[in-house]
Structure formats: C-alpha cells, structure tokens
Amino acid sequence: MKDAKDAKKMKDGKRLLAMKVFAATFALLLILFWVCIVIAEMGKGPIGPIFFVTLIPLIGILAILFIMMRRISKSVESGMPLKDERIRRIENKAGNYTTQLTLYFLLVLAFYIGFGVEDYGWPMVPVRYIAWIVFFFVAAVFFGLRWQFSRKGDA
C-alpha cells in the first residue's frame, strides 16, 4: 500500500517536472515570438504602439502561467495528487465529446471545400489556415468542455 503511494508520488513528481519543462518552453517560445514581432516592427521605424500593446498581454500570459505552475507545485508538494479520479473522468468525457465534435467539424470543412468552394465559388481557405482552424477548434472545445464539466460535477 505504501509502495503504491510512493510510486504514485514519484509519477506525479515526474509529471510535474514535465509540466514545468513544457511551461518554460512555452514561455520561451512566446517571448521569442514577441521579440520577432518587435524586431519586425522596429525594422520599419521607431518603436510603435505595437510594442506596448503586445507587451501587456505577454506579461499577463507569463504571469498567469507562473501563478498556475506555482499553485500546482504547491498542491503536489503538500501531498495532493496532480490528477485524481474526478479530473481523469472529466478529461475522458471532454476528450470523448471533442473527438465526436471534431469529426463533425471536419465533415463540415470537407463539404465546404468540396461543394462550397468548387461548386458555389465560396472563398478558398488556404491549407495553412485550415490546420490552424482545426487546431484552435480542438483546443477550444476540449478546454471549454473540461472547464464546463469541472464546474458542473456529475451527480
């Protein structure tokens, strides 16, 4: 029993480390992306309002990321698991719904491109945009559903 608990704790520790690495990489990429925007803008002339307009959300996102990671680290260090059966159940449910909705969404996209664009002359969506649209759709649906299910409960 104690061994199982220790193994679970070790697994959570590894997961937490992976989450920290992921968060740090995400933050670095975000900063890099922002620096690229600023350099591109500065190449056109003096620092414009885009510098300040983009700096505020950047700091906001980084702060939220930092606070979230700190809260998760603290709760795991106090002995609570990173994921328990309720969270797993919520994620499974959200994943299930997301898969089904994504299939319908892809079907709509296929019809749009197959019939709308080819037969009715609707504007063509470039492939790179389609990839981003699908990515944001899946992410938004999954995180939205997870948030909704975590608020609602299942009793």
Add this chain to the structure above:
Amino acid sequence: MKTRIKELRARYNLTQEQLAIRVGVRRETIVFLEKGKYNPSLELAHKVAKALKTTIDELFIFD
C-alpha cells in the same frame, strides 16, 4: 445524493485539504463530494468512509 462528509469531517477536526491528502484526491474533489455533486468510485467512497471511521452506507445517503 446527500453526504455526511462535512459533519464527520468537523467531528474529527479535519480540513478539506487534510481529508483530500488522506484519501489521495485533490481538495476540489472533496468540495464536490460534500456538495453531493460528484459520484465517487467505490474505491474512493471506501477510502473516504475509512478516513472518517464510518461505513459507505452511513456516509452517502441516496434519496
């Protein structure tokens, strides 16, 4: 579903966090259990009942 978790937790002077650590779940799960908004697995129900020195029957009341 109603539960007596809050009442028994108070009897044993346990916080939600302490009970969560004892049964190996997150604090939010205890909050949902107390509100009767979450149907726990048999394993979790057993663990909570054991931590509060009672039985599942006495802990969870089904209307």
